[in-house]
Amino acid sequence: xxxxxxxxxxxxxxxxxxxxxECTVEGxxxxxxxxxxxxxxxxxxxxFYSVGIGQISSEVPQNLSASRPQDRQFILSSKxxxxxxxxxxxxxxxxxxxxxxxxxxxxTRLTVT
Amino acid sequence: xxxxxxxxPSLSVQEGRxxxxxxxxxxxxxxxxxxxxxxxxxxxxxxxxxxSIKDKNEDGRFTVFLNKSAKHLSLHIVPSQPGxxxxxxxxxxxGTSYGKLTFGQGTILTVHP
Numbered sequence: 685x686x687x688x689x690x691x692x693x694x695x696x697x698x699x700x701x702x703x704x705x706e707c708t709v710e711g712x713x714x715x716x717x718x719x720x721x722x723x724x725x726x727x728x729x730x731x732f733y734s735v736g737i738g739q740i741s742s743e744v745p746q747n748l749s750a751s752r753p754q755d756r757q758f759i760l761s762s763k764x765x766x767x768x769x770x771x772x773x774x775x776x777x778x779x780x781x782x783x784x785x786x787x788x789x790x791x792t793r794l795t796v797t
Numbered sequence: 798x799x800x801x802x803x804x805x806p807s808l809s810v811q812e813g814r815x816x817x818x819x820x821x822x823x824x825x826x827x828x829x830x831x832x833x834x835x836x837x838x839x840x841x842x843x844x845x846x847x848x849s850i851k852d853k854n855e856d857g858r859f860t861v862f863l864n865k866s867a868k869h870l871s872l873h874i875v876p877s878q879p880g881x882x883x884x885x886x887x888x889x890x891x892g893t894s895y896g897k898l899t900f901g902q903g904t905i906l907t908v909h910p
Contacts, residue, residue, distance in 0.1 A: 690840075716896045727803075727902035728841070728886060735895050743897075774840050784829045784890045786898055788840030 686711035690775050690789035697796055703748075703762040705792050707775030710756065715777040717758040718786060719750055722772040734758060770796045800824045801889050803901035810908050816874040818904050820887035823868060828891035831898065832861060832872045835884045845872070849891075877908045 687710045697703060709715050719731040730743045732750035740750050747766050751759045758775055772793050776786040802821045810816045820830075828849045833841035847854040847861045847870070854861050860873045874881055884905050888898040 718897075720900075728888075728900040730897060730899075733895055733897060741895070772838075776840075778896050784896060784898075785831060785843045785846060786896070787843065788833075791838065791840050793838065 686777075686787065688775060688777055688787060688789040690773075690792050692792060693790065694793045695795070697765050697794065699767055699796055700764045703760070703765050703769070703794070705760040705773055705775075705794075707758040707760075707789055708756055709777045712756070712777070712779055714755060715779055717752065718776040719758065719760050720774040720776065720788075722774065724771070728774065732760070765796045767796050770794055799902075800827075801887060801899045801901040803885075803887060803904050805904050806902070807905040807907070810877045810906065812879055812908055812910050813876045816872075816877045816881065816906055816908065818872040818874075818885050818887075818906065820870050820872075820901050821868060822870075822889050824889070824891075824899075825868070826891050827889040827899075829889070830861070830863060830870050831888045831890070832859075833886045833888060833900075834881075835886060835903070841886060844885075874906075877906075879908050879910050882906055882908050 689708050718733045720728045734740050734752040748762050774791045775789040778786050800823050831846040832844040834844050835841040845856050845859045845861050847863050863870045884903045886903045887901045
């Protein structure tokens, strides 16, 4: 069965510090991968998606970047965090065969202080 | 431009009664609609979906209704249980590529014993 992991679960970082959040998927090959952010009291905002290794599409201009160095690994990064980067970050996947249901990881709670 | 809207931020229901969560959309290119349930500090879990060629889909206590002419869908939970208390997101697929979903803002459902 497929499993998706995210770490860390929680993170408190000062403004201006770098960020690296990791997401890995097990039990599937060539998934489409997605990064979302849920700000306090808001819905899910799609940040990046990837359909393959090294292929990244950005949905919203911002202070963040994403990379996909391996088929089942998706990384969200920032060189210098802003207060507005605080939120709950979620990674999701679907298989690459045409399904529409996305499956989410447990999320990372990021607080920028 | 919010293409998927959940206009009720919250809903309170008595245990055993019906919960009805509503969602409106604007993009007629959407071809699939999904409902997700989210507990605090966890990732959303997929509940039920419906293709745009159908008007109803049922799975146990959960039924989703789609009214394409009104661009409206609803999730019915019968009977409601305290464990159903969570945030419910509707999402729409299509109109774009690569399996991207557009999410509503979410509705907080509270089921009272």
